[in-house]
Amino acid sequence: MTLGGKHALVTGGGTGIGLAIAVALRGAGAVVTITGRRTEVLDTAAKAHDLHPLVMDVQDEASVVDGIAHAVASRGAIQICVPNAGIAEGRALHKMDMAFWRNMMATNIDGTFLTIRESLKSMHETEWGRVIAISSIAGLRGLKGAPCYTASKHAMIGLIRGLAADYLGKPYTFNAICPAYVDTEIVPQNIDRIMARTGMSEADARNVMVGANPHGRLITPEEVADTALWLCGAHSGSVNGQAIQIAGGEF
Numbered sequence: 001m002t003l004g005g006k007h008a009l010v011t012g013g014g015t016g017i018g019l020a021i022a023v024a025l026r027g028a029g030a031v032v033t034i035t036g037r038r039t040e041v042l043d044t045a046a047k048a049h050d051l052h053p054l055v056m057d058v059q060d061e062a063s064v065v066d067g068i069a070h071a072v073a074s075r076g077a078i079q080i081c082v083p084n085a086g087i088a089e090g091r092a093l094h095k096m097d098m099a100f101w102r103n104m105m106a107t108n109i110d111g112t113f114l115t116i117r118e119s120l121k122s123m124h125e126t127e128w129g130r131v132i133a134i135s136s137i138a139g140l141r142g143l144k145g146a147p148c149y150t151a152s153k154h155a156m157i158g159l160i161r162g163l164a165a166d167y168l169g170k171p172y173t174f175n176a177i178c179p180a181y182v183d184t185e186i187v188p189q190n191i192d193r194i195m196a197r198t199g200m201s202e203a204d205a206r207n208v209m210v211g212a213n214p215h216g217r218l219i220t221p222e223e224v225a226d227t228a229l230w231l232c233g234a235h236s237g238s239v240n241g242q243a244i245q246i247a248g249g250e251f
Contacts, residue, residue: 058111164241
């Protein structure tokens with residue numbers, strides 16, 4: 001498979017799942033713009049993998065509008081849009097203030113909306129396009145202890161399905177990937193939160209996440225990246241409006 005000549009944009013592309021997807025797309029020939037808020041992280045990833053860094057805050061509409069316009073002016077129309085930037089944090093509803101709720105929604109769903117909206121402006125000028133949102137298994141079922149996160153990831157899938165319906169018969173597809181617990185930099189953060197909340201040991205806190213995946217291990221970022229790459233393949237045009245689970249047996 002070759003994606004030569006196609007411009008991909010991956011938000012949150014400096015680390016974890018986003019970086020794995022960016023590297024996979026670059027390996028298939030795409031020109032890849034990675035976005036994030038940390039300049040040093042983006043620059044390090046870009047230099048290591050021949051990617052193009054773009055400092056952009058998906059919570060800030062002006063930042064997204066200007067950033068994507070700059071990427072398009074520099075590298076051409078975006079034909080592969082991967083809204084990946086997100087926050088994953090649990091908190092009981094009765095302990096949740098409005099700031100926590102809004103911060104989660106501003107990144108996970110507002111950021112996805114803005115990224116897709118601005119990418120579509122140039123994608124419309126082309127005859128082929130793929131939008132691949134990184135949701136979560138929590139977008140398909142309730143995640144205990146994380147109602148806000150669950151709501152944001154359900155909303156992401158709703159947006160994708162609505163767009164797929166809007167664009168039926170056109171050369172663009174819209175899909176969501178829904179991983180369970182993935183072995184990224186978020187894992188240590190979640191371990192710390194579990195330990196603080198429950199008093200568990202570090203090993204037991206890690207096993208909470210490992211044990212939540214039916215196959216008894218954390219998913220690798222590369223497993224998610226390969227799915228994104230498959231959705232860009234030559235025969236992927238009939239896969240549209242789907243929420244694809246990568247969860248080791250969840251259903």
